[in-house]
Structures are given as C-alpha cells and as structure tokens.
Amino acid sequence: MAFEQEYILDTVENAYRHEHPLHAGSASRGLREINWTGEAAPAVNEVYFHQYRDQExxxxxxxxxxxxxxxxxxxxxxxxxxxxxxxxxxxxPFNYGSVPDYLGLEGDLLDALVLGPRLPFGTRIRVKAWGAVTLTDRGMSDDKLVCSDHSPSPLERQKVLQFFHFYAKCKGMLNIWRCRPGRNACEGWCEAIQALARARRRDASWQGPPLGF
Incomplete structure (x- = not known):
C-alpha cells in the first residue's frame, strides 16, 4: 500500500509539473510560489471568525x-x-470525508481530508484542522479542511495542493461530460479558521445537498 500511495502522489506531482512548468522544483523553496489565489475569497462570518481567533x-x-x-x-x-x-x-491518496457539524459554501457538508494511515469507511474521528484548500467547482467555492494528528510538513502541504490542482482539472472534464457548466479550479491554501468562518453550522433544517454532485 505504501508503494502504491507513493506512486499515486508521484503521478499527481508529475501531472502538476506538466501543467505548471514554471513551478517545477519549488518543493525546496517552500510553498510560496504555488500558493496563489484566483478569485477573491468570500467574506468570513465574523461570529465564527472570533470563535476560532483565540485558538489561532x-x-x-x-x-x-x-x-x-x-x-x-x-x-x-x-x-x-x-x-x-x-x-x-x-x-x-488521502482519507476523505466531511464535517457533519458544518455546511460549506455550496450548501453541502464541509469537506475534509485526513492525512495518515487508511481509515475504514464510516469512521468518525476528532482531529486537528491545520489548514484548508479552496476549490471552485462549477463556479461555486468549496473549502476542503486538511486534518492530521500532526502539523503537516511543507512537503505534505505541497502534495495536498498538487493533488487538488490535478483533481480540479479532472473534475472539470467530468463536469463537461455531465453537461454541468461553470469554472473549475484550485484557488490555493488558506487557514482552517478562514474555512470554518465561511461555513455555517448545520441545523435541523438541512435536508441534504441542494445540488447533485
């Protein structure tokens, strides 16, 4: 499994280097060169921002x-x-799921990935959120919390970002095939508290995602 995962991550990295040759080899220089943003991020919810500011x-x-x-x-x-x-x-290449207590900007449960060993389907785990990656899917902003029991290394952060650049390209092609219009892109890295501030608490009125995905 370890060999398979390294192969997948190498495949993602090579695809990213092909799409962004100017950023090849940036691992040794940190994330600054590839941590750009596209559209302006939505305004944060001040209540949730202050809720998490002290933790930051x-x-x-x-x-x-x-x-x-x-x-x-x-x-x-x-x-x-x-x-x-x-x-x-x-x-x-990662454990992927959702945060049942929060709704993301697109109206579905807030997405999250968990680094580390494979976790079975249906596992519920309390874990620290060290950051987030913002995607645009069919023109809608979609934050992905990046969680782990340890602070991700610069290389781990870079591989996560590279994966989502690759994923956005693939999801864009899938949306075209499904006749679902709208822009698809990876907008870059942000703080976890920013993603949580943009989200809203789930309540009893939520009956599922408003759109099919």
Missing part, C-alpha cells in the same frame, strides 16, 4: 469531527448522502 493566536488549531466517506486507497468517490458520485481511475 495560541497556535492551537481547531479540532473537528470528520466522517470518512472515501478511505485512503479507495476508487469510489462518495458524497455526504453515501451514494457513489463517480469511480476514479486512480485511488484516493
């Missing part, structure tokens, strides 16, 4: 509960409803 000041990242929907190494991409959205030609 203490360098203590927020802790969230993540429900695993796609175990590391799985080919099946499931949504928050449990239904299979698509079958990937490559296994997912």
């Amino acid at each position: 000041a203490l360098s203590d990242p927020p802790v969230v509960e993540v429900l695993i929907e796609v175990p590391r190494g799985s080919f099946l991409k499931r949504g928050s409803t449990g239904e299979v959205d698509f079958v990937s030609p490559l296994p997912c």
Whole structure:
C-alpha cells in the first residue's frame, strides 16, 4: 500500500509539473510560489471568525469531527448522502470525508481530508484542522479542511495542493461530460479558521445537498 500511495502522489506531482512548468522544483523553496489565489475569497462570518481567533493566536488549531466517506486507497468517490458520485481511475491518496457539524459554501457538508494511515469507511474521528484548500467547482467555492494528528510538513502541504490542482482539472472534464457548466479550479491554501468562518453550522433544517454532485 505504501508503494502504491507513493506512486499515486508521484503521478499527481508529475501531472502538476506538466501543467505548471514554471513551478517545477519549488518543493525546496517552500510553498510560496504555488500558493496563489484566483478569485477573491468570500467574506468570513465574523461570529465564527472570533470563535476560532483565540485558538489561532495560541497556535492551537481547531479540532473537528470528520466522517470518512472515501478511505485512503479507495476508487469510489462518495458524497455526504453515501451514494457513489463517480469511480476514479486512480485511488484516493488521502482519507476523505466531511464535517457533519458544518455546511460549506455550496450548501453541502464541509469537506475534509485526513492525512495518515487508511481509515475504514464510516469512521468518525476528532482531529486537528491545520489548514484548508479552496476549490471552485462549477463556479461555486468549496473549502476542503486538511486534518492530521500532526502539523503537516511543507512537503505534505505541497502534495495536498498538487493533488487538488490535478483533481480540479479532472473534475472539470467530468463536469463537461455531465453537461454541468461553470469554472473549475484550485484557488490555493488558506487557514482552517478562514474555512470554518465561511461555513455555517448545520441545523435541523438541512435536508441534504441542494445540488447533485
């Protein structure tokens, strides 16, 4: 499994280098060269921003509960409803799921990935959120919390960002095939508290995602 995951991450990195030759070799120089943003990020919810600001000041990242929907190494991409959205030609290099307590900007549960060993489907885990990656999917902003039991290294952060640049390209092609218009792109890295501030608390009125994914 370890060899397979390294192969997948190398495949993602090579694809990213092909798409962005000017940024090749930036691992040794850190993330500054590839951590750009496209469109302006939505305004944060001031209530949630102040809720997490003290944790940021203490360098203590927020802790969230993540429900695993796609175990590391799985080919099946499931949504928050449990239904299979698509079958990937490559296994997912991270554990992927959602934060049941929060709704993202597109109206579905806030997405999250968990670094580390494979976690079974349906696992619920409380884990620290060290940052987030913002995607645009069909013109809608979609934050992805990056969670782990340790602070991700610069290389781990870069591989996460490279994966989502590659993923955005693939999702864009899938959306074209499904006749779903709108821009698809990876907008870059942001702080976890920014993503949580843009999200809203889930309540009893939520009946599932407003759009099919």
